[in-house]
Amino acid sequence: MKAIHAITGFICIMVAGCASQPESETVKPDYLKLGDSIAAASFDNLRTALQASVAKDGPEKSIGFCHDNAMALTGKLDSDSIHVYRVAERYRNPANQLKPGDQVAWQQYVTAKSKGDSIFSTITESDSAVDYYKPILLQPMCATCHGQPITNIPESLVRVIDSVYPGDLAKGFAPGDLRGMWHIRFIKPKS
Numbered sequence: 001m002k003a004i005h006a007i008t009g010f011i012c013i014m015v016a017g018c019a020s021q022p023e024s025e026t027v028k029p030d031y032l033k034l035g036d037s038i039a040a041a042s043f044d045n046l047r048t049a050l051q052a053s054v055a056k057d058g059p060e061k062s063i064g065f066c067h068d069n070a071m072a073l074t075g076k077l078d079s080d081s082i083h084v085y086r087v088a089e090r091y092r093n094p095a096n097q098l099k100p101g102d103q104v105a106w107q108q109y110v111t112a113k114s115k116g117d118s119i120f121s122t123i124t125e126s127d128s129a130v131d132y133y134k135p136i137l138l139q140p141m142c143a144t145c146h147g148q149p150i151t152n153i154p155e156s157l158v159r160v161i162d163s164v165y166p167g168d169l170a171k172g173f174a175p176g177d178l179r180g181m182w183h184i185r186f187i188k189p190k191s
């Protein structure tokens with residue numbers, strides 16, 4: 001019996017060894033995990049800088065700070081093969097409006113939310129790129145700048161927002177609303 005067990009064990013090890021990937025094959029990155037960590041780090045970069053600006057100069061001056069720095073902070077983790085965007089249908093900065101390729105993911109989030117379903121990060125893959133999306137929901141602390149004018153956004157702040165961003169569409173949100181999405185594009189290495 002012992003001998004049989006030993007042989008079976010040996011065969012199992014051999015089979016497992018053969019089934020494992022040959023060393024030359026490249027391991028596919030986990031784009032969902034990678035996207036989640038880049039989105040979290042980008043959000044942290046923005047939040048830390050915004051909170052510091054609000055604490056130092058107050059919310060009105062921080063609007064100018066956002067205008068001058070938010071795009072650069074959003075794309076701080078950009079590289080030749082990774083591009084980070086924050087996009088929204090009702091945007092404040094027109095540079096952040098949905099691109100044609102963002103529509104499918106956006107509509108999926110809108111539909112799921114209208115049914116009361118939870119929404120999560122997703123990826124879509126083509127031959128040349130992987131597109132990662134993550135919904136951005138409004139939190140109570142965001143209402144000071146994206147909530148209802150007067151009720152949530154003080155009048156003086158509304159005036160500053162409208163002068164820095166004429167045609168702003170990003171007011172009137174309530175906590176839990178779909179405010180926008182992270183879009184991270186990974187350009188695949190050429191094989």
Ligand code: HEC
Nearest residue numbers: 062063066067070071086088091092093096142145170180
């Ligand atoms: C102090 C005011 C302020 C606060 C607080 C604030 N935002 Fe914004 N937000 C802005 C400004 C200004 C912009 C435009 C930035 C730019 O020029 O790229 C912006 C842009 C955005 C965008 C990009 C799309 C667009 O409309 O241009 C998203 C998404 C967003 N904010 C979500 C949030 C969320 C979520 C929170 C809370 C966690 C939040 N914001 C808190 C002022 C604020």
